[in-house]
Amino acid sequence: MYQESHPTLEPGPVPEGSLRTLAPPQLGILEAEVWSRDPAAYTVVSAVRAEGVPDWNLLVHSARQVLGRHDVLSWHLVLDDGYRLTARATPCAPQRDPVEELDLRGDDAAHADVVIAQRLRCERGRVINLMDPAGLPHARVLLFRTPCEPAGEGDTALCALITHHALVDEFATTLLWSEIFQRATGQAVCDHYDCRYAQWSAASVSDSAAAAARHAAQELAGHLGAHPLGIAEAPPQPGPAPTPLHFTLPTPLHAAAVARAAQLAVPPTAVYGAALSHTLCRRADDRPLVFHLPMTRRAPDVDHDIVGCYVSSVPVLARPPGDCDDRAQAIRRWQASLAFSSARSHADTATLRTALGDRATPRVSLAFEAPSTVRSAPPIRWKPLPAPDSTAKTPLAVFLAPGSRNVAGSGRLLWQHGVLDGSSARDLVATFLTNVGRYARA
Structure with missing residues:
Protein backbone atom coordinates (compact mmCIF):
# COMPACT_ATOMS: atom_id res chain seq x y z
CA MET A 1 0.00 0.00 0.00
CA TYR A 2 1.29 3.43 -0.88
CA GLN A 3 2.79 5.35 2.04
CA GLU A 4 1.81 8.98 2.10
CA SER A 5 3.32 11.88 4.00
CA HIS A 6 1.38 14.44 6.02
CA PRO A 7 1.65 16.36 9.30
CA THR A 8 1.62 14.06 12.31
CA LEU A 9 -1.42 14.30 14.57
CA GLU A 10 -0.63 14.58 18.23
CA PRO A 11 -2.56 11.91 20.17
CA GLY A 12 -4.80 13.16 22.94
CA PRO A 13 -6.22 11.39 25.97
CA VAL A 14 -8.51 8.41 25.51
CA PRO A 15 -12.14 9.58 25.56
CA GLU A 16 -13.76 9.03 28.93
CA GLY A 17 -16.10 6.11 29.35
CA SER A 18 -16.67 3.64 26.56
CA LEU A 19 -17.54 6.07 23.76
CA ARG A 20 -15.12 6.29 20.85
CA THR A 21 -14.85 8.79 18.01
CA LEU A 22 -14.81 7.34 14.50
CA ALA A 23 -11.90 8.47 12.34
CA PRO A 24 -12.42 9.83 8.79
CA PRO A 25 -11.07 6.63 7.17
CA GLN A 26 -13.65 4.63 9.12
CA LEU A 27 -16.47 7.01 8.21
CA GLY A 28 -15.45 6.83 4.55
CA ILE A 29 -15.58 3.04 4.57
CA LEU A 30 -18.94 2.97 6.34
CA GLU A 31 -20.38 5.47 3.86
CA ALA A 32 -19.10 3.43 0.91
CA GLU A 33 -20.55 0.28 2.48
CA VAL A 34 -24.03 1.82 2.49
CA TRP A 35 -23.93 2.29 -1.29
CA SER A 36 -22.12 -0.96 -2.10
CA ARG A 37 -23.85 -3.57 -4.24
CA ASP A 38 -22.31 -6.29 -2.06
CA PRO A 39 -23.43 -6.20 1.61
CA ALA A 40 -20.22 -8.05 2.55
CA ALA A 41 -17.90 -5.89 0.45
CA TYR A 42 -15.96 -4.68 3.49
CA THR A 43 -15.61 -7.99 5.29
CA VAL A 44 -11.90 -8.74 5.72
CA VAL A 45 -10.61 -12.32 5.55
CA SER A 46 -6.86 -12.35 6.22
CA ALA A 47 -5.41 -15.87 6.02
CA VAL A 48 -1.90 -17.17 6.70
CA ARG A 49 -0.37 -20.64 6.62
CA ALA A 50 1.85 -21.36 9.63
CA GLU A 51 4.35 -24.16 10.20
CA GLY A 52 6.29 -25.23 13.27
CA VAL A 53 3.68 -24.32 15.90
CA PRO A 54 5.29 -25.70 19.12
CA ASP A 55 2.19 -25.63 21.37
CA TRP A 56 -1.29 -25.64 19.85
CA ASN A 57 -3.05 -24.65 23.08
CA LEU A 58 -0.72 -21.71 23.49
CA LEU A 59 -1.53 -20.58 19.93
CA VAL A 60 -5.24 -20.63 20.74
CA HIS A 61 -4.65 -18.74 23.98
CA SER A 62 -2.45 -16.20 22.20
CA ALA A 63 -5.11 -15.48 19.60
CA ARG A 64 -7.67 -14.81 22.34
CA GLN A 65 -5.26 -12.51 24.18
CA VAL A 66 -4.44 -10.50 21.07
CA LEU A 67 -8.07 -10.04 20.03
CA GLY A 68 -8.91 -8.86 23.53
CA ARG A 69 -5.95 -6.48 23.88
CA HIS A 70 -6.67 -4.07 21.01
CA ASP A 71 -9.42 -1.62 21.86
CA VAL A 72 -10.56 -0.99 18.26
CA LEU A 73 -11.45 -4.66 17.75
CA SER A 74 -14.20 -4.30 20.38
CA TRP A 75 -15.91 -1.27 18.79
CA HIS A 76 -19.53 -1.39 17.69
CA LEU A 77 -21.50 1.46 16.16
CA VAL A 78 -24.12 3.55 17.95
CA LEU A 79 -26.18 6.62 17.11
CA ASP A 80 -25.98 9.39 19.70
CA ASP A 81 -28.82 11.70 20.65
CA GLY A 82 -28.02 13.94 17.69
CA TYR A 83 -28.17 10.99 15.26
CA ARG A 84 -24.43 11.13 14.76
CA LEU A 85 -22.57 7.88 14.28
CA THR A 86 -20.08 7.06 17.04
CA ALA A 87 -18.66 3.86 18.49
CA ARG A 88 -18.79 2.16 21.84
CA ALA A 89 -15.98 -0.05 23.06
CA THR A 90 -17.01 -3.24 24.84
CA PRO A 91 -13.74 -4.82 26.00
CA CYS A 92 -15.51 -7.22 28.35
CA ALA A 93 -15.61 -10.89 27.40
CA PRO A 94 -17.86 -11.42 24.34
CA GLN A 95 -20.89 -13.68 24.54
CA ARG A 96 -19.25 -16.02 22.04
CA ASP A 97 -15.66 -17.20 21.83
CA PRO A 98 -13.78 -15.14 19.22
CA VAL A 99 -11.46 -18.09 18.43
CA GLU A 100 -12.73 -21.21 16.66
CA GLU A 101 -10.65 -24.38 16.33
CA LEU A 102 -11.11 -26.88 13.52
CA ASP A 103 -9.07 -30.09 13.56
CA LEU A 104 -8.42 -31.43 10.05
CA ARG A 105 -5.45 -33.66 10.86
CA GLY A 106 -7.51 -36.76 10.03
CA ASP A 107 -8.08 -35.56 6.45
CA ASP A 108 -5.68 -35.82 3.56
CA ALA A 109 -4.09 -32.51 2.56
CA ALA A 110 -6.16 -32.06 -0.62
CA HIS A 111 -9.48 -32.54 1.17
CA ALA A 112 -8.38 -30.25 4.01
CA ASP A 113 -7.61 -27.52 1.46
CA VAL A 114 -11.09 -27.88 -0.03
CA VAL A 115 -12.74 -27.64 3.39
CA ILE A 116 -10.71 -24.55 4.26
CA ALA A 117 -11.40 -22.84 0.92
CA GLN A 118 -15.13 -23.42 1.28
CA ARG A 119 -15.19 -22.03 4.81
CA LEU A 120 -13.17 -18.95 3.87
CA ARG A 121 -15.48 -18.23 0.93
CA CYS A 122 -18.41 -18.51 3.33
CA GLU A 123 -16.77 -16.08 5.75
CA ARG A 124 -15.94 -13.70 2.89
CA GLY A 125 -19.64 -13.53 2.03
CA ARG A 126 -20.77 -13.03 5.63
CA VAL A 127 -21.98 -9.54 6.54
CA ILE A 128 -20.39 -8.08 9.69
CA ASN A 129 -22.96 -5.83 11.33
CA LEU A 130 -21.04 -3.33 13.45
CA MET A 131 -24.35 -2.04 14.83
CA ASP A 132 -25.01 -5.36 16.57
CA PRO A 133 -23.02 -5.85 19.79
CA ALA A 134 -24.81 -9.10 20.66
CA GLY A 135 -24.02 -11.14 17.54
CA LEU A 136 -20.76 -12.74 16.53
CA PRO A 137 -17.64 -10.93 17.77
CA HIS A 138 -16.65 -8.31 15.21
CA ALA A 139 -13.12 -9.72 15.13
CA ARG A 140 -12.64 -13.49 15.09
CA VAL A 141 -9.87 -15.98 14.37
CA LEU A 142 -10.32 -19.41 12.80
CA LEU A 143 -7.55 -21.91 13.51
CA PHE A 144 -7.50 -24.93 11.18
CA ARG A 145 -5.16 -27.61 12.50
CA THR A 146 -3.99 -29.19 9.24
CA PRO A 147 -2.12 -32.35 8.16
CA CYS A 148 1.64 -31.89 8.39
CA GLU A 149 3.28 -32.77 5.05
CA PRO A 150 6.10 -33.48 5.07
CA ALA A 151 6.22 -34.52 8.69
CA GLY A 152 8.11 -32.03 10.80
CA GLU A 153 8.37 -30.61 14.26
CA GLY A 154 5.32 -28.81 15.58
CA ASP A 155 1.85 -28.37 14.13
CA THR A 156 0.86 -26.76 10.86
CA ALA A 157 -2.13 -24.46 10.71
CA LEU A 158 -4.21 -22.34 8.41
CA CYS A 159 -5.16 -19.27 10.42
CA ALA A 160 -7.79 -16.74 9.34
CA LEU A 161 -8.71 -13.38 10.82
CA ILE A 162 -12.25 -12.25 10.01
CA THR A 163 -13.28 -8.69 10.81
CA HIS A 164 -14.56 -5.46 9.27
CA HIS A 165 -12.39 -3.12 7.23
CA ALA A 166 -13.49 -0.18 9.39
CA LEU A 167 -11.51 -1.77 12.24
CA VAL A 168 -8.29 -2.79 10.47
CA ASP A 169 -6.20 -2.08 7.40
CA GLU A 170 -3.76 -4.38 5.59
CA PHE A 171 -0.84 -3.33 7.78
CA ALA A 172 -2.88 -3.90 10.95
CA THR A 173 -3.58 -7.52 10.00
CA THR A 174 0.18 -8.08 9.67
CA LEU A 175 0.65 -6.58 13.15
CA LEU A 176 -1.97 -8.92 14.59
CA TRP A 177 -0.45 -12.06 13.08
CA SER A 178 3.01 -11.05 14.23
CA GLU A 179 1.80 -10.55 17.80
CA ILE A 180 -0.17 -13.80 17.84
CA PHE A 181 2.79 -15.88 16.69
CA GLN A 182 5.25 -14.07 18.94
CA ARG A 183 3.04 -14.84 21.93
CA ALA A 184 2.67 -18.45 20.76
CA THR A 185 6.45 -18.87 20.86
CA GLY A 186 6.91 -17.30 24.29
CA GLN A 187 8.45 -14.05 23.09
CA ALA A 188 8.08 -10.93 25.20
CA VAL A 189 5.24 -8.74 23.92
CA CYS A 190 3.20 -5.87 25.29
CA ASP A 191 0.31 -6.86 27.55
CA HIS A 192 -1.26 -3.43 28.04
CA TYR A 193 -4.78 -2.80 26.77
CA ASP A 194 -4.14 -0.70 23.66
CA CYS A 195 -6.28 2.44 23.25
CA ARG A 196 -3.86 4.31 21.01
CA TYR A 197 -6.06 4.08 17.93
CA ALA A 198 -8.86 5.77 19.89
CA GLN A 199 -6.43 8.58 20.64
CA TRP A 200 -5.49 8.96 16.98
CA SER A 201 -9.11 8.78 15.90
CA ALA A 202 -10.16 11.57 18.26
CA ALA A 203 -7.28 13.77 17.10
CA SER A 204 -8.14 13.15 13.44
CA VAL A 205 -11.50 14.93 13.79
CA SER A 206 -10.38 17.84 15.96
CA ASP A 207 -11.18 21.37 14.81
CA SER A 208 -7.68 21.90 13.42
CA ALA A 209 -7.69 18.54 11.64
CA ALA A 210 -11.11 19.25 10.13
CA ALA A 211 -9.96 22.65 8.83
CA ALA A 212 -6.86 21.06 7.28
CA ALA A 213 -9.04 18.37 5.67
CA ARG A 214 -11.31 20.95 4.07
CA HIS A 215 -8.34 22.89 2.73
CA ALA A 216 -6.77 19.72 1.30
CA ALA A 217 -10.06 18.83 -0.40
CA GLN A 218 -10.30 22.27 -2.00
CA GLU A 219 -6.77 21.88 -3.37
CA LEU A 220 -7.54 18.41 -4.73
CA ALA A 221 -10.78 19.62 -6.30
CA GLY A 222 -8.99 22.49 -8.01
CA HIS A 223 -6.34 20.13 -9.34
CA LEU A 224 -8.81 17.56 -10.68
CA GLY A 225 -11.41 20.06 -11.84
CA ALA A 226 -8.92 21.77 -14.14
CA HIS A 227 -9.08 18.80 -16.53
CA PRO A 228 -11.93 17.49 -18.74
CA LEU A 229 -12.15 14.04 -17.22
CA GLY A 230 -13.20 10.92 -19.10
CA ILE A 231 -14.83 7.61 -18.20
CA ALA A 232 -12.93 4.44 -19.03
CA GLU A 233 -15.70 1.90 -18.71
CA ALA A 234 -19.26 1.14 -19.72
CA PRO A 235 -21.92 1.82 -17.07
CA PRO A 236 -22.50 -1.08 -14.67
CA GLN A 237 -25.65 -3.14 -15.18
CA PRO A 238 -27.75 -5.17 -12.74
CA GLY A 239 -26.58 -8.75 -12.68
CA PRO A 240 -24.32 -11.27 -10.98
CA ALA A 241 -20.79 -10.33 -9.99
CA PRO A 242 -18.30 -11.40 -12.68
CA THR A 243 -15.46 -13.75 -11.82
CA PRO A 244 -12.24 -11.77 -11.22
CA LEU A 245 -9.42 -12.21 -13.72
CA HIS A 246 -6.10 -13.22 -12.13
CA PHE A 247 -2.86 -12.66 -14.02
CA THR A 248 0.91 -12.85 -13.53
CA LEU A 249 3.48 -10.05 -13.53
CA PRO A 250 6.43 -11.99 -15.00
CA THR A 251 9.75 -11.75 -13.18
CA PRO A 252 11.67 -10.31 -16.21
CA LEU A 253 9.00 -7.64 -16.64
CA HIS A 254 9.19 -6.60 -13.01
CA ALA A 255 13.00 -6.62 -13.11
CA ALA A 256 12.88 -4.26 -16.08
CA ALA A 257 10.41 -2.01 -14.24
CA VAL A 258 12.68 -1.93 -11.18
CA ALA A 259 15.71 -1.02 -13.30
CA ARG A 260 13.81 1.72 -15.12
CA ALA A 261 12.50 3.14 -11.87
CA ALA A 262 16.01 3.22 -10.44
CA GLN A 263 17.20 5.23 -13.45
CA LEU A 264 14.42 7.76 -12.91
CA ALA A 265 14.69 7.81 -9.09
CA VAL A 266 11.03 6.82 -8.61
CA PRO A 267 9.40 3.74 -7.04
CA PRO A 268 8.76 0.79 -9.38
CA THR A 269 5.03 1.33 -8.85
CA ALA A 270 5.37 4.53 -10.91
CA VAL A 271 6.13 2.44 -14.00
CA TYR A 272 3.00 0.36 -13.44
CA GLY A 273 0.90 3.46 -12.73
CA ALA A 274 2.04 5.20 -15.92
CA ALA A 275 1.40 2.05 -17.98
CA LEU A 276 -2.10 1.65 -16.52
CA SER A 277 -2.83 5.34 -17.16
CA HIS A 278 -1.80 4.83 -20.79
CA THR A 279 -3.98 1.72 -21.10
CA LEU A 280 -7.16 3.12 -19.60
CA CYS A 281 -6.94 6.68 -20.92
CA ARG A 282 -6.81 5.22 -24.43
CA ARG A 283 -10.19 3.65 -23.63
CA ALA A 284 -11.49 7.07 -22.59
CA ASP A 285 -10.67 8.82 -25.88
CA ASP A 286 -7.33 10.04 -24.55
CA ARG A 287 -8.94 12.08 -21.78
CA PRO A 288 -7.56 12.20 -18.23
CA LEU A 289 -9.05 9.82 -15.68
CA VAL A 290 -9.22 9.75 -11.92
CA PHE A 291 -7.89 6.64 -10.21
CA HIS A 292 -8.84 6.11 -6.58
CA LEU A 293 -5.95 4.62 -4.58
CA PRO A 294 -5.99 3.39 -0.98
CA MET A 295 -3.33 5.27 0.98
CA THR A 296 -2.29 4.86 4.57
CA ARG A 297 -2.35 7.84 6.88
CA ARG A 298 0.07 6.22 9.31
CA ALA A 299 3.05 8.28 10.37
CA PRO A 300 5.79 5.61 10.37
CA ASP A 301 7.53 6.81 13.51
CA VAL A 302 4.30 7.15 15.53
CA ASP A 303 1.64 4.75 14.26
CA HIS A 304 3.71 1.87 12.91
CA ASP A 305 2.67 -0.60 15.63
CA ILE A 306 -0.95 0.47 16.23
CA VAL A 307 -3.82 -1.76 15.16
CA GLY A 308 -6.61 0.19 13.47
CA CYS A 309 -7.82 1.52 10.12
CA TYR A 310 -5.65 4.29 8.71
CA VAL A 311 -6.54 3.87 5.03
CA SER A 312 -8.31 6.47 2.90
CA SER A 313 -9.26 6.20 -0.76
CA VAL A 314 -7.67 9.16 -2.52
CA PRO A 315 -8.26 10.43 -6.08
CA VAL A 316 -5.16 10.59 -8.30
CA LEU A 317 -5.08 12.22 -11.73
CA ALA A 318 -4.07 9.82 -14.53
CA ARG A 319 -3.22 11.57 -17.79
CA PRO A 320 -3.17 10.15 -21.32
CA PRO A 321 0.15 9.74 -23.14
CA GLY A 322 -0.90 11.85 -26.13
CA ASP A 323 0.65 15.10 -24.87
CA CYS A 324 3.70 13.33 -23.45
CA ASP A 325 5.62 11.27 -26.00
CA ASP A 326 8.56 10.80 -23.63
CA ARG A 327 7.67 7.76 -21.50
CA ALA A 328 10.17 8.77 -18.84
CA GLN A 329 8.31 12.04 -18.52
CA ALA A 330 5.01 10.16 -18.28
CA ILE A 331 6.38 8.03 -15.44
CA ARG A 332 7.56 11.11 -13.55
CA ARG A 333 4.24 12.83 -14.18
CA TRP A 334 2.32 9.88 -12.69
CA GLN A 335 4.56 9.95 -9.63
CA ALA A 336 4.02 13.70 -9.27
CA SER A 337 0.24 13.23 -9.44
CA LEU A 338 0.46 10.50 -6.84
CA ALA A 339 2.61 12.63 -4.55
CA PHE A 340 0.22 15.57 -4.88
CA SER A 341 -2.80 13.49 -3.87
CA SER A 342 -0.85 11.57 -1.25
CA ALA A 343 0.03 14.77 0.58
CA ASP A 348 -12.55 15.89 3.51
CA THR A 349 -14.72 13.70 1.29
CA ALA A 350 -17.86 15.82 1.73
CA THR A 351 -16.01 18.92 0.47
CA LEU A 352 -14.69 16.91 -2.50
CA ARG A 353 -18.18 15.71 -3.41
CA THR A 354 -19.59 19.22 -3.25
CA ALA A 355 -16.79 20.63 -5.41
CA LEU A 356 -16.57 17.84 -8.00
CA GLY A 357 -20.12 16.49 -8.12
CA ASP A 358 -20.38 13.26 -10.11
CA ARG A 359 -16.65 13.37 -10.86
CA ALA A 360 -16.01 12.59 -7.20
CA THR A 361 -17.66 9.17 -7.59
CA PRO A 362 -14.97 6.45 -7.71
CA ARG A 363 -15.03 4.71 -11.11
CA VAL A 364 -11.56 3.19 -11.34
CA SER A 365 -9.60 1.97 -8.32
CA LEU A 366 -5.96 0.88 -8.22
CA ALA A 367 -4.36 -0.82 -5.24
CA PHE A 368 -0.73 -1.86 -4.82
CA GLU A 369 -0.65 -4.83 -2.47
CA ALA A 370 2.27 -6.14 -0.45
CA PRO A 371 3.91 -9.23 -1.96
CA SER A 372 3.39 -12.51 -0.14
CA THR A 373 6.61 -13.24 1.76
CA VAL A 374 7.53 -15.75 4.44
CA ARG A 375 7.81 -14.30 7.95
CA SER A 376 8.97 -15.95 11.13
CA ALA A 377 8.79 -15.94 14.90
CA PRO A 378 11.09 -18.94 15.46
CA PRO A 379 10.21 -21.73 15.37
CA ILE A 380 6.97 -20.61 13.66
CA ARG A 381 7.11 -19.58 10.01
CA TRP A 382 4.06 -18.14 8.28
CA LYS A 383 3.10 -16.77 4.89
CA PRO A 384 0.06 -14.67 3.92
CA LEU A 385 -2.33 -16.35 1.49
CA PRO A 386 -4.45 -14.69 -1.22
CA ALA A 387 -7.81 -13.59 0.11
CA PRO A 388 -10.96 -15.19 -1.30
CA ASP A 389 -12.24 -13.41 -4.40
CA SER A 390 -14.49 -10.44 -3.71
CA THR A 391 -16.77 -8.25 -5.78
CA ALA A 392 -15.61 -4.97 -7.28
CA LYS A 393 -16.30 -1.93 -5.11
CA THR A 394 -15.95 0.34 -8.18
CA PRO A 395 -16.95 -0.29 -11.81
CA LEU A 396 -13.33 -1.22 -12.55
CA ALA A 397 -10.76 -2.28 -9.95
CA VAL A 398 -7.10 -3.24 -10.46
CA PHE A 399 -4.94 -4.90 -7.79
CA LEU A 400 -1.20 -5.26 -8.36
CA ALA A 401 1.31 -7.08 -6.17
CA PRO A 402 4.71 -6.64 -7.87
CA GLY A 403 7.05 -9.53 -7.22
CA SER A 404 10.74 -9.64 -6.38
CA ARG A 405 13.97 -10.56 -8.11
CA ASN A 406 13.15 -14.26 -8.04
CA VAL A 407 9.37 -14.36 -7.53
CA ALA A 408 6.77 -13.34 -10.10
CA GLY A 409 4.20 -10.76 -9.11
CA SER A 410 0.46 -11.05 -9.48
CA GLY A 411 -2.54 -8.99 -10.39
CA ARG A 412 -6.33 -9.10 -10.28
CA LEU A 413 -8.85 -7.32 -12.45
CA LEU A 414 -12.35 -6.92 -11.02
CA TRP A 415 -15.32 -5.25 -12.65
CA GLN A 416 -19.02 -4.81 -12.13
CA HIS A 417 -21.57 -6.52 -14.33
CA GLY A 418 -21.79 -4.98 -17.81
CA VAL A 419 -18.54 -3.01 -17.59
CA LEU A 420 -16.42 -5.73 -19.24
CA ASP A 421 -16.78 -9.33 -20.27
CA GLY A 422 -14.23 -12.14 -20.11
CA SER A 423 -12.78 -11.40 -23.56
CA SER A 424 -12.47 -7.62 -23.13
CA ALA A 425 -10.98 -8.12 -19.64
CA ARG A 426 -8.29 -10.41 -21.04
CA ASP A 427 -7.57 -7.91 -23.82
CA LEU A 428 -7.26 -5.10 -21.29
CA VAL A 429 -4.76 -7.08 -19.20
CA ALA A 430 -2.73 -8.04 -22.27
CA THR A 431 -2.55 -4.40 -23.36
CA PHE A 432 -1.55 -3.31 -19.89
CA LEU A 433 1.29 -5.85 -19.68
CA THR A 434 2.51 -4.78 -23.14
CA ASN A 435 2.52 -1.16 -21.99
CA VAL A 436 4.40 -2.05 -18.81
CA GLY A 437 7.09 -3.57 -21.03
CA ARG A 438 7.23 -0.43 -23.20
CA TYR A 439 7.50 1.89 -20.21
CA ALA A 440 10.04 -0.32 -18.47
CA ARG A 441 12.30 -0.56 -21.51
CA ALA A 442 11.90 2.91 -22.93
Missing part, protein backbone atom coordinates in the same frame (compact mmCIF):
# COMPACT_ATOMS: atom_id res chain seq x y z
CA ARG A 344 -3.71 15.46 0.72
CA SER A 345 -4.93 12.02 1.73
CA HIS A 346 -6.63 13.64 4.73
CA ALA A 347 -8.95 15.57 2.38
